[in-house]
Amino acid sequence: MYLAPVELLHSGKVRDLYADGDDLILVASDRVSVYDVILPTPIPDKGRILTQLSVWWFDQLGDLLPNHVISATDVPPEFAGRAIRCRRLQMVPVECVARGYLTGGGLTEYRATGSVSGVSLPAGLDEASRLPEPIFTPSTKAPAGQHDEPISFSAVVETVGAETAERLREITLGVYERGATLAAERGIIIADTKIELGWAPDGTLVLADEVLTPDSSRFWPADSWQPGRPAFSFDKQFVRDWAAGTGWDKRAPGPELPDDMVERTRARYVEIYERLTGKPW
Numbered sequence: 220m221y222l223a224p225v226e227l228l229h230s231g232k233v234r235d236l237y238a239d240g241d242d243l244i245l246v247a248s249d250r251v252s253v254y255d256v257i258l259p260t261p262i263p264d265k266g267r268i269l270t271q272l273s274v275w276w277f278d279q280l281g282d283l284l285p286n287h288v289i290s291a292t293d294v295p296p297e298f299a300g301r302a303i304r305c306r307r308l309q310m311v312p313v314e315c316v317a318r319g320y321l322t323g324g325g326l327t328e329y330r331a332t333g334s335v336s337g338v339s340l341p342a343g344l345d346e347a348s349r350l351p352e353p354i355f356t357p358s359t360k361a362p363a364g365q366h367d368e369p370i371s372f373s374a375v376v377e378t379v380g381a382e383t384a385e386r387l388r389e390i391t392l393g394v395y396e397r398g399a400t401l402a403a404e405r406g407i408i409i410a411d412t413k414i415e416l417g418w419a420p421d422g423t424l425v426l427a428d429e430v431l432t433p434d435s436s437r438f439w440p441a442d443s444w445q446p447g448r449p450a451f452s453f454d455k456q457f458v459r460d461w462a463a464g465t466g467w468d469k470r471a472p473g474p475e476l477p478d479d480m481v482e483r484t485r486a487r488y489v490e491i492y493e494r495l496t497g498k499p500w
């Protein structure tokens with residue numbers, strides 16, 4: 220039987236999107252990105268581990284809202300285990316971000332303005348501070364190679380209307396709080412997360428893309444978290460520290476990783492999967 224080839228629609232830093240008839244195929248690679256630079260050395264099984272983690276989260280979140288997954292197995296053989304067949308949605312033109320802790324661009328914005336995406340925060344917060352409660356901090360969807368810009372809730376209202384803006388906030392915080400609570404019980408802090416939502420033809424908001432993975436969220440080991448000090452990235456810290464030790468200029472192409480660094484990083488992805496799902500990899 221002739222199988223029409225899938226068509227590459229979008230190639231991202233670590234994932235690619237293909238068209239297969241009316242469906243989409245979302246494929247996760249074994250590429251790893253640190254400091255926004257794709258490293259030349261793949262991490263074996265990273266794509267499969269993060270895809271299967273995302274599929275598990277979609278199932279965990281099924282009571283909150285529908286998702287775009289059609290199948291996690293009916294995918295082209297070359298992508299087996301690291302791709303999902305998903306339904307084509309009209310994507311919401313807003314990056315939906317929830318933060319439970321202050322770091323990265325949110326910390327920079329807080330230090331300059333006392334707020335993040337227009338949400339005022341108490342004085343005296345620092346690097347990795349836990350926020351009084353999780354906040355919705357939307358941003359624009361910047362073109363490839365550019366950084367998303369924070370936008371206020373009122374800007375979201377202007378973009379999608381008040382009712383949908385409220386629903387985006389409710390869903391984003393709901394997904395984050397469900398994930399952060401479950402992860403915390405298993406010794407992992409999910410500091411923040413970015414989700415993608417889209418409209419189905421009947422207007423229903425649907426959870427898309429990947430969800431609550433170390434690529435879409437900041438994962439920190441809970442036992443080493445100290446507010447006021449930069450937190451360790453559960454999955455990328457080994458590579459960051461090793462790369463820094465090589466004197467790598469982050470404007471230059473990323474360095475090749477030594478075998479032990481590859482294996483230690485792969486082991487971190489396996490540990491995240493096993494701790495969160497309770498299933499052996």
Ligand SMILES: N#Cc1c(N)ncnc1-c1cnn(CCN2CCOCC2)c1
Pocket residue numbers: 229230231232233234235236243245287305306307308309310415417427428429
């Ligand atoms: N998921 C999904 C989805 C969907 N179900 N329907 C229509 N469009 C999209 C879609 C299009 N682009 N993105 C951003 C995610 N990209 C993925 C590839 O890698 C780069 C990031 C999502």
